[in-house]
Amino acid sequence: MPTIERVRHATSLRVLEVVDREDLTPHLRRITLAGEDLGEFSSAAPDDHIKLFFPTESNGAPVVPTHGPQGLEFPADQPRPVARDYTPRRFDAGAGRLVVEFVLHGDGPAARWAAAAAPGAQIVQAGPRGSRVFSDDFEWYLLAGDETALPAIARRLEELPAGARAMVIAEVADAAEELALDSRADVELTWLHRGGAEPGTTSLLHDAVRALELPPGEGFAWAAAEAEAARSLRRHLREERGLPKEWTRITGYWRRGVADHHDPPDEG
Numbered sequence: 354m355p356t357i358e359r360v361r362h363a364t365s366l367r368v369l370e371v372v373d374r375e376d377l378t379p380h381l382r383r384i385t386l387a388g389e390d391l392g393e394f395s396s397a398a399p400d401d402h403i404k405l406f407f408p409t410e411s412n413g414a415p416v417v418p419t420h421g422p423q424g425l426e427f428p429a430d431q432p433r434p435v436a437r438d439y440t441p442r443r444f445d446a447g448a449g450r451l452v453v454e455f456v457l458h459g460d461g462p463a464a465r466w467a468a469a470a471a472p473g474a475q476i477v478q479a480g481p482r483g484s485r486v487f488s489d490d491f492e493w494y495l496l497a498g499d500e501t502a503l504p505a506i507a508r509r510l511e512e513l514p515a516g517a518r519a520m521v522i523a524e525v526a527d528a529a530e531e532l533a534l535d536s537r538a539d540v541e542l543t544w545l546h547r548g549g550a551e552p553g554t555t556s557l558l559h560d561a562v563r564a565l566e567l568p569p570g571e572g573f574a575w576a577a578a579e580a581e582a583a584r585s586l587r588r589h590l591r592e593e594r595g596l597p598k599e600w601t602r603i604t605g606y607w608r609r610g611v612a613d614h615h616d617p618p619d620e621g
Contacts, residue, residue, distance in 0.1 A: 354490075355487065355488045355490055355491050355571060355573070355600065356487075356488045357485055357486065357487055357488075357599065358485075358486040358488075359483065359484070359485055359486075360397045360398075360483060360484040360485075360486060361482070361483045362395050362396075362397075362480070362481055362482060362483060362484070363393065364420070364479065364480070364482060365390065365393055365394075365479065366390075366417065366418065366419075366420070366425075366477060366478075366479050367388050367390035367391065367394070367477070367478045367479070368388060368390070368415060368417060368475055368476075368477055368478075369386040369387060369388040369390075369391070369451065369475065369476055369477075369478050370386065370387055370388060370472075370473060370474070370475050371384055371385070371386060371470050371471065371472050371473060371474045371475075371476070372385050372386065372387045372450070372472055373385040373472065374470065374471070374472070377454065377532055378525075378529060378530045378531070378532055379529050379530065380456060380457045380458055380500065380526070380530060381454055381455070381456055381457070381500065381503065381530065381532065382454065382455045382457055382467050382468070383442070383452060383453075383454050384452070384453055384454070384455065384467060384470060385450050385451070385452050386450070386451045386452075386453065386476070386478070387449050387450055387451070388449070389449075391444075391446075391449045391450075391451055392446070392449065394441075394444055394446070394451060395481075396441040396444055396481055396484065397484035397486050398484035398485055398486050398487075399440075399505050399508040399509035399512055400440065400505040400509070400575065400577070400602065400604075401440065401441055401480075401481040401484050402438040402439065402440065402480060402481055403438070403439055403440075403441050403453075403478055403479065403480040403481050404436050404437070404438055404439075404478070404479045404480050405436065405437055405438075405439055405453070405463070405476055405477070405478055406418070406434040406435070406436045406476065406477040406478075406479070407434055407435050407436070407437070407462045407463060407466045407476065408434065408466065408474075408475070408476065409432045409434060414475065415434065415475045415476055415477045416428060416431045416432070416433070416434045416477070417477055418477070425479075434477070435462040435463070435613075437462075437463045437613070439453050439454075439455070439504075440453070440454070440504040440505045440508065441453065441481065442454045442504040442507070442508055443508065451478070453504075454503070454504040455467035456500045456501055458500075458552065461612060485602070487573055487600075487602075489512075489513060489514050489517065491517075491571055491572055491573040491600075492518070492568065492569075492570030492571050492572060493518045493519070493520065493567070493568045493570060493572040493573075494509075494513065494517065494518065494519040494520070494538075494572065494573050494574075494575070495519075495520050495522075495562075495565070495567070495572060495573070495574040495575070495576075495590075496509060496510070496519060496520070496521045496522075496575050496576070497521070497522040497523070497558060497561075497562055497574075497575070497576040497578075497586065498522075498523060498524070498558070498576055498577040498578050498606075499523070499524045499525070499552060499553075499558065499577075499578045499579065499582070500524075500525055500526075500530065500552070501577060501578070501606040501607060502523070502576070502577035502578060502606065503523060503525075503532055505575075505577060506521060506523065506534070506575075507532065507534050507535075509575070510534050510535065510536035510538060510540060511535055511536060513536055513537065513538035514537060514538065515537040515538065516538070516539070517537075517538035517539065518538065518539050518541075518568065519536065519538045519539070519540045519541070520540075520541045520543075520565065521534065521540060521541065521542045521543065522543045522545065522558065522561045522562060522565070523542070523543070523544055523545065524544075524545040524546075524547065524555075524557050524558045524561075524578070525544060525545070525546065525547070526546065526547050526552075527546050527547070527548070528544070528546060531544050543561060545557040545558065545561055551609075552579065552609070553578075553579035553581070553582065553607075553608075553609035554609070556582075556585075558576075558578055558582055558586065559582060559585045559586060559589065562576075562586060562589065562590070563589060567594065571600070572596070572600065573600050573601070573602075574590050574596055574600065574601045574602075574603070575601070575602045575603070576590075576602075576603045576604075577603070577604045577605070577606045578605065578606065579605065579606075579607055579608060579609055580605030580606075580607065580608040580609075580614060580616055581605070581608070581609070582605075583603050583604055583605040583606075583616070584605065586603050587601070587603040590603065604616050
């Protein structure tokens with residue numbers, strides 16, 4: 354019987370340094386971070402979120418908050434840094450390396466930092482605060498999302514055991530943005546191309562999930578995309594398909610036209 358385990362992590366702030374960067378596709382950049390404080394880092398679930406506090410200048414010194422009685426406190430004499438949530442794509446405790454992948458689109462502070470960050474650049478990182486760990490004994494897995502979901506999808510596929518069945522539907526700009534996804538599981542992968550349309554403006558993801566024939570048995574559905582797309586997927590999978598709420602996790606990672614969108618956690 355599948356299970357969910359909730360894991361809490363100690364809240365820590367870390368100043369990390371860029372040690373490597375790699376372009377996986379024209380608009381997806383992998384950045385590897387290192388730092389002494391990573392010895393305490395823990396991430397138990399593929400869709401965990403960490404928070405990154407971006408320097409006000411691309412390669413400037415980070416502004417480091419402290420823990421106060423009302424939460425994080427920032428120096429009064431310095432500009433408050435912009436924070437965004439990201440998936441910890443991979444963590445190597447032995448090497449002390451944390452990998453984060455950034456979608457390079459728009460002109461926001463995160464995209465600017467990731468585009469310019471060179472080895473030696475520093476950033477402040479916090480979290481994850483907790484993890485929701487789903488067991489790996491479901492009869493099938495549905496993973497769907499746009500570019501912003503690819504790090505979490507890739508990590509979950511890597512962590513699935515041999516013999517697991519996974520159906521993946523991924524929406525990207527075009528064929529150049531397709532990503533190699535490794536897994537021991539049996540994976541059925543469908544790429545959707547927007548063909549020049551702006552992210553968050555099509556129904557490609559919803560239409561592809563609606564057309565999918567789900568296998569019998571107990572399954573787990575995970576999706577992340579633009580907030581309205583995520584809402585339509587949540588309604589379709591839970592209300593129209595009748596999937597149990599506890600075995601679905603569907604989140605709006607971003608909202609079209611909103612700079613700093615935070616979807617409430619989809620607790621299932």
